[in-house]
Amino acid sequence: MFGIIGSGSWATALAKILTDSGQHINWWIRNVETIGQIQTRRHNPHYLTSVYFNSSLLSLENDLRKVIAASDIVVIAVPSAFVGETLAGLDTSCFENKKIISAIKGIIPGENVLLNAYLLKLFGVFLEDYFVVLGPCHAEEVAAEKLSYLTFSGTDVTMAHEIASNFKTDYINTVINHDILGVQYAAVLKNIYALGAGIAHGLEYGDNFLSVYIANSADEMAGFLRKVGIEHIVVGEHNEEDPVTHRKAPNYAASVYLGDLLVTCYSLYSRNRTFGNMIGKGYSVRSAQLELNMVAEGYNAAKCIYDLNKEIMAEMPIAETVYRILWENVKPAEGFKQIEEVLV
Amino acid sequence: MFGIIGSGSWATALAKILTDSGQHINWWIRNVETIGQIQTRRHNPHYLTSVYFNSSLLSLENDLRKVIAASDIVVIAVPSAFVGETLAGLDTSCFENKKIISAIKGIIPGENVLLNAYLLKLFGVFLEDYFVVLGPCHAEEVAAEKLSYLTFSGTDVTMAHEIASNFKTDYINTVINHDILGVQYAAVLKNIYALGAGIAHGLEYGDNFLSVYIANSADEMAGFLRKVGIEHIVVGEHNEEDPVTHRKAPNYAASVYLGDLLVTCYSLYSRNRTFGNMIGKGYSVRSAQLELNMVAEGYNAAKCIYDLNKEIMAEMPIAETVYRILWENVKPAEGFKQIEEVLV
Numbered sequence: 258m259f260g261i262i263g264s265g266s267w268a269t270a271l272a273k274i275l276t277d278s279g280q281h282i283n284w285w286i287r288n289v290e291t292i293g294q295i296q297t298r299r300h301n302p303h304y305l306t307s308v309y310f311n312s313s314l315l316s317l318e319n320d321l322r323k324v325i326a327a328s329d330i331v332v333i334a335v336p337s338a339f340v341g342e343t344l345a346g347l348d349t350s351c352f353e354n355k356k357i358i359s360a361i362k363g364i365i366p367g368e369n370v371l372l373n374a375y376l377l378k379l380f381g382v383f384l385e386d387y388f389v390v391l392g393p394c395h396a397e398e399v400a401a402e403k404l405s406y407l408t409f410s411g412t413d414v415t416m417a418h419e420i421a422s423n424f425k426t427d428y429i430n431t432v433i434n435h436d437i438l439g440v441q442y443a444a445v446l447k448n449i450y451a452l453g454a455g456i457a458h459g460l461e462y463g464d465n466f467l468s469v470y471i472a473n474s475a476d477e478m479a480g481f482l483r484k485v486g487i488e489h490i491v492v493g494e495h496n497e498e499d500p501v502t503h504r505k506a507p508n509y510a511a512s513v514y515l516g517d518l519l520v521t522c523y524s525l526y527s528r529n530r531t532f533g534n535m536i537g538k539g540y541s542v543r544s545a546q547l548e549l550n551m552v553a554e555g556y557n558a559a560k561c562i563y564d565l566n567k568e569i570m571a572e573m574p575i576a577e578t579v580y581r582i583l584w585e586n587v588k589p590a591e592g593f594k595q596i597e598e599v600l601v
Numbered sequence: 602m603f604g605i606i607g608s609g610s611w612a613t614a615l616a617k618i619l620t621d622s623g624q625h626i627n628w629w630i631r632n633v634e635t636i637g638q639i640q641t642r643r644h645n646p647h648y649l650t651s652v653y654f655n656s657s658l659l660s661l662e663n664d665l666r667k668v669i670a671a672s673d674i675v676v677i678a679v680p681s682a683f684v685g686e687t688l689a690g691l692d693t694s695c696f697e698n699k700k701i702i703s704a705i706k707g708i709i710p711g712e713n714v715l716l717n718a719y720l721l722k723l724f725g726v727f728l729e730d731y732f733v734v735l736g737p738c739h740a741e742e743v744a745a746e747k748l749s750y751l752t753f754s755g756t757d758v759t760m761a762h763e764i765a766s767n768f769k770t771d772y773i774n775t776v777i778n779h780d781i782l783g784v785q786y787a788a789v790l791k792n793i794y795a796l797g798a799g800i801a802h803g804l805e806y807g808d809n810f811l812s813v814y815i816a817n818s819a820d821e822m823a824g825f826l827r828k829v830g831i832e833h834i835v836v837g838e839h840n841e842e843d844p845v846t847h848r849k850a851p852n853y854a855a856s857v858y859l860g861d862l863l864v865t866c867y868s869l870y871s872r873n874r875t876f877g878n879m880i881g882k883g884y885s886v887r888s889a890q891l892e893l894n895m896v897a898e899g900y901n902a903a904k905c906i907y908d909l910n911k912e913i914m915a916e917m918p919i920a921e922t923v924y925r926i927l928w929e930n931v932k933p934a935e936g937f938k939q940i941e942e943v944l945v
Contacts, residue, residue: 403807463747510820
């Protein structure tokens, strides 16, 4: 049985998908009032309010231990910034014989690691029990039942298939992938490039430039992922043929890489794009944060990847320049003059 | 000295770029009235009307032989449908010792060949004297002097560099490429995929799907180009390192491939997208043509590539389905159900 941890828009979308595919879910929601509202009104009053649930398929609970204990497969779908406090108080025994699905986009702040490394360190969860669900998938389009593709990644490809089959509905197609680290890094990188696209927009570059910028970002991303992949192959866990493409190397044009980059960079409503646009217009990072009352994911991602790339050593002139604009006071116009020089 | 053949929006944009970079141009314009208007008013009254020229750099002429005779480098910038009638009456001697730059996007109708093959057959122009200029480059953004990237492709890379240097301005960056056939096919293929994106939009697919569709289109395009490239390598003209990427194979994420695909697919104003949208909404090809009073490039391109791929034999489920929708009465919704199955 599935458990879902979190009640934001992405968690709510995943709850809709699983229940629409007929699964009973154990749903952990911190706020007791929200639980009461979903029970009585059959919808989440805070996110995707147009989505109504079949109550007979929901077990709502604010005791996290109980939710995990009752579930074989636990979907972690809280924002990455809240992972630490959400899981605090659990211990290794909670995760014994559980499969974990990460629906988290981003690196755990402070720790600067992917969720799999965090779960291994704190709770002894092994990589073979760990899966990732990613899309190019705005939760709003799930609510509207617009056809979307979810990619399930895991080193245990058979189990990934089995898990994915529970998410298949009229409006969800599923793709299997085994590049478990690569897909997670891609989900982090896309936010940096989308933030950069916002900066470019703020600097009044046009559509011609944007398409060149995004194409080169896709290439830069693939270069990083290829290096991460090589590391991974060296440790011997990853050297199989891709089950979808029958290629050894992942297909970086697949939806979970290029598709997700495109939907994030071209979305006018993304927080990364809005944040970047303000930076491009001349706001400081601090005043953009105050004005928007949020931190765009790409902001922390830029620093995480910058630090990480000291080891990986991929060529990342775009991501590094976005980092320097955000973290080292390089003027956006000057930074983009440097980016202009490397685009092909 | 440069000659430009044609006076549409793309020809006008190229005339602006060359004169802004200080080049004197011989400009062939069929219509004598248009010539008079450009001479007196300093702008083309029909296209990019906001662009004003330095008249001292223009030699306007409606005698094509004179324009070619006076020029070392001739830019052919008429729509591909008019190439035949425009060049009719010329002979092999006209093109002796000339470099030709194709600014044509598409395959010559009726002949079903790229411009280089057409010029070789009719006028004995060899591939080493033939170059292609392509971008992700809306002419309107050139008029507005928004930074854009033009890629110059040729088997003679040194000459391609020299040609490109004449197009470098404040708002134009240039890229060199030697995949002379690949870039031309990419410019044809992008129109098919953009028309398909329009159909998807007409069928009310959302942004999540569109990003998956475009990512997979990029991959399908690269697969076709790789096969064209392999053919090309076999005949021994092409087996050098790419001067920009230092890779043997072209970098299909570069602006001339992926960038141009993105700007075409995501542009809401492209004729391919508008045409496709009507097909998706249920219009027949004929009624969409009548209603819009034009034929989208992707319509003929779909048939050209379908026929060509009988030899190349690349896997092209997306382009072939778009072909069947346009040319074999497959219902758009049924065609896209088939496309859905192959996306990853």
